[in-house]
Amino acid sequence: MSIQFQIEAASGPARAGKLITPHGTVQTPVFMPVGTLASVKGISQDILEELGVEILLGNTYHLYLRPGVDQVRQLGGLHSFMAWPRAILTDSGGFQVFSLNDLRTVTEEGVKFRSHLDGSSHFLSPESAMETQIGLGADIIMAFDECTEYPADDGRMRKSMELTLRWAERSKEYFEEHKREVPWGNHVGPDVPVSAGERQVASPGQVRTSFDELRTGSAPTQTQALFGIVQGGMDPALRKESAERTIGIGFPGYAIGGLSVGEPRKLTREIVEATVQHLPGDTPRYLMGVGTPEEIIEYANLGIDMMDCVLPTRAARHGLLFTSQGKISIKQARYAGDDGPLDPACSCRVCRRYSRAYLRHLYASNEILAQVLNTIHNLSFYLDTMRAVRHSIALGKKACFLSGE
């Protein structure tokens, strides 16, 4: 058993449900914060728990480079390593095939990367990406794909799609053979003494997760779930073909990749629509790398169940905050004397406590706290947004943006 997906309510193409993973249940549609290097930049795990985050993203390529899979595996896998007992999804490194354009060479066999850390050469293939992801031990792992760049001509889009399909088959084949090698049960067995309390966190009353709890691995019978990724560039016909052939290979969940790579938003929406309709109704649909608050609502309404994006966290670190009144660039001089809350409609710990003037001051002064607080707010806003979306779907209504326009 890897994951289970239960749809509990629907409204048009939108659906709300539960994704049950070896590390907990995830309410869908869900927004997954990105924690590339086993850390959501600036935010500790207990705050993520407080925000209600049920699943996080990690990145294969980055974790493979540092600290390295062997290290993570020996430490009991990603959950144990990063002290995160809830669900994790790792991206395969497919996006780095796109984003590290100048540092990589793509061949049939796989992708040769030059490390951005020290220039050393590394090779990632469907097999090694699976091996790495199994070693990291996320609940959901992704097939190794090529994220097609934009713009790309017809020939390029097809070639890239075909490559991703061949890689999907190889990913699945390797995964099926090795899926029992997850580190969950291996590290902490009954015969491995856990140094109890040694690193116990302070104020146990406030922190729900203790170090010991984290070490209690899941049932050894459980395995990870490998998702396939649909590519096909900006061509609806190719998207359909990619979806059908990926489904033909057979996965417990399907992602839509290759979007949000510089194309106009209208086109993104068209391709999402054109792709979603060809995905199975009973498995989770994951739209990779999106979006703004308005967009994630829109995509959920189109029937997307899972999304992730660096936007809320990165924008926060850059002073861009999402609120029910729209975007706020907290670094602007106009907020220097503004003693009101960042977003009066938001009840997050930042909006409850701090003024815009203070947040602006923290940002202007380059205080680390600015990034922490900004990130907490943005993530909180995104999670609230998705909660509202789920609520709307449960009521059989179409979700709309909080501001109500």
Next chain:
RNA sequence: GCACAGGUGGGUGAGUGGUUAAAGCCGGCAGACUGUAAAUCUGCUCCUCCUUGCGAGGUACGAAGGUUCGAAUCCUUCCCUGUGCA
């Protein structure tokens, strides 16, 4: 008082006769950010005007004079700062 070394745009600091309204950095003001090489990146930052342009004027490198076709750059005097000696 004497001897050196200096005084440059909001700050620091280049420039030592001619595409210099004056590099770079900081500060200031905007903008961008979408499966994270991002606490990052981009633009603007003397004044006025317009057709917003490798646009037109004006003012500007402590002060005042001078040399020169031309001075932040050379000369004279003065003012100020730092260091050393009295």
